[in-house]
Amino acid sequence: DTGVSQDPRHKITKRGQNVTFRCDPISEHNRLYWYRQTLGQGPEFLTYFQNEAQLEKSRLLSDRFSAERPKGSFSTLEIQRTEQGDSAMYLCASSGDSRKSNLWQMGYTFGSGTRLTVV
Amino acid sequence: GQQVMQIPQYQHVQEGEDFTTYCNSSTTLSNIQWYKQRPGGHPVFLIQLVKSGEVKKQKRLTFQFGEAKKNSSLHITATQTTDVGTYFCAGLVRSSNTGKLIFGQGTTLQVKP
Numbered sequence: 311d312t313g314v315s316q317d318p319r320h321k322i323t324k325r326g327q328n329v330t331f332r333c334d335p336i337s338e339h340n341r342l343y344w345y346r347q348t349l350g351q352g353p354e355f356l357t358y359f360q361n362e363a364q365l366e367k368s369r370l371l372s373d374r375f376s377a378e379r380p381k382g383s384f385s386t387l388e389i390q391r392t393e394q395g396d397s398a399m400y401l402c403a404s405s406g407d408s409r410k411s412n413l414w415q416m417g418y419t420f421g422s423g424t425r426l427t428v429v
Numbered sequence: 430g431q432q433v434m435q436i437p438q439y440q441h442v443q444e445g446e447d448f449t450t451y452c453n454s455s456t457t458l459s460n461i462q463w464y465k466q467r468p469g470g471h472p473v474f475l476i477q478l479v480k481s482g483e484v485k486k487q488k489r490l491t492f493q494f495g496e497a498k499k500n501s502s503l504h505i506t507a508t509q510t511t512d513v514g515t516y517f518c519a520g521l522v523r524s525s526n527t528g529k530l531i532f533g534q535g536t537t538l539q540v541k542p
Contacts (some may be wrong), residue, residue, distance in 0.1 A: 341528055352517050352532030353472065368529045401471060405528060407497075417474030418530065419463050 314421035316402050322427045323392055330388045331424045335404030342385050343418065345401040346378055353401055359385060392428045401421045431456050433520045435533035443541050448505040450519035450536035459523045460529060461494055461501045467514045498523075509538045 315334040323329050335342050340361050345353035356375070358366040361382035374392075379385040389396055403418035432455045442448050452461065460479045464472035476485055477495035478501065485492045491504045501518055515537045518528035 343529070345532075350438075350534070352433075352487040352519075352534050355529050355531070358527045358529055360527070366529060417477055418464075418472070419474065422471050 313400055314419050316400075316405055316421035316424050318424055319422060320425045320427075322429060325394060325428055326391055328388065328390045329392060329426065330386055331400055331402075331426075333385045333387070333402030333421060334383075335385070335402070336406075336419055337383075339404035339406040339419070340382070340406075341405045342379055343403045343405075344385070344387050345403065347399045347401055347423070348397075356387070356400075389426075392426075394428045397426055397428045399425050431520075431531050433518060433531045433533040435484045435518055436538050437536055437537050438534065439537050439539070441539045441541065442508050444510060445507050446506050448512070448538055450503050450516050450518075450538075452501040452520075452533050453501075454499045454531075456499070457523050458498050458520040459525065460521045461498075462519045462521070463501075463503055464493060464517045464519060464532075465514050465515065466535070467507050470514075471513050472517060505538075508538070512538060513540050514538060 317332045321329055342359040344356040346356055347353045356371055357367050357377050359379040362379050374390045377387045401423045402421045405416050405418045434453050436451050460477055462477045463475040465475055466472045476492050481498050483494040483497045489506045493502045515535040517532050517535045519532045
């Protein structure tokens with residue numbers, strides 16, 4: 311499979327529990343992004359990795375959120391002490407650097423997402 | 430903060446009618462990308478525009494990037510039921526060195542057969 315894989319597809323958790331999501335990007339892509347999407351809204355940026363380095367993190371991301379990308383391959387997103395407001399679709403996307411003349415970045419390839427419901 | 434606004438939020442058309450969605454950024458963009466999300470699906474990359482005033486076509490879809498690189502539009506000619514979905518524009522801010530895209534709220538297109 312050459313797409314972006316996310317696991318699990320759905321997660322229902324009780325408020326206060328910790329959850330962890332996994333993303334496997336396209337292997338040759340060095341850029342990996344996490345976004346969050348709620349109903350009727352566009353994806354909202356959470357964090358960015360270039361290879362294994364986390365280079366940007368949204369100010370909207372509280373200390374309860376942490377992400378890793380060990381060895382620059384798969385990535386995990388952990389939410390500690392979940393709240394009902396965390397309920398959303400969590401999308402992972404990867405992209406690479408274009409080898410064409412003036413296009414330094416290709417479009418994102420999104421995974422199918424993890425739908426989190428906090429009850 | 431940087432914002433990307435899209436209008437309209439919803440559009441219902443009869444099959445065969447045209448459709449246009451507009452995107453405006455609060456800041457000058459390095460490039461703009463368009464994505465389509467089918468109901469229950471995830472966003473899928475359609476196209477990227479880089480140059481000021483650029484126009485690109487994909488079959489019945491026409492994409493434009495404004496001269497000031499702050500606005501863009503997507504026009505669909507003679508809509509079909511397969512065009513149903515939400516169309517997002519996403520801007521790459523000129524000062525960004527991470528490739529972070531700022532997404533609009535999307536325009537949801539419904540096509541009546």
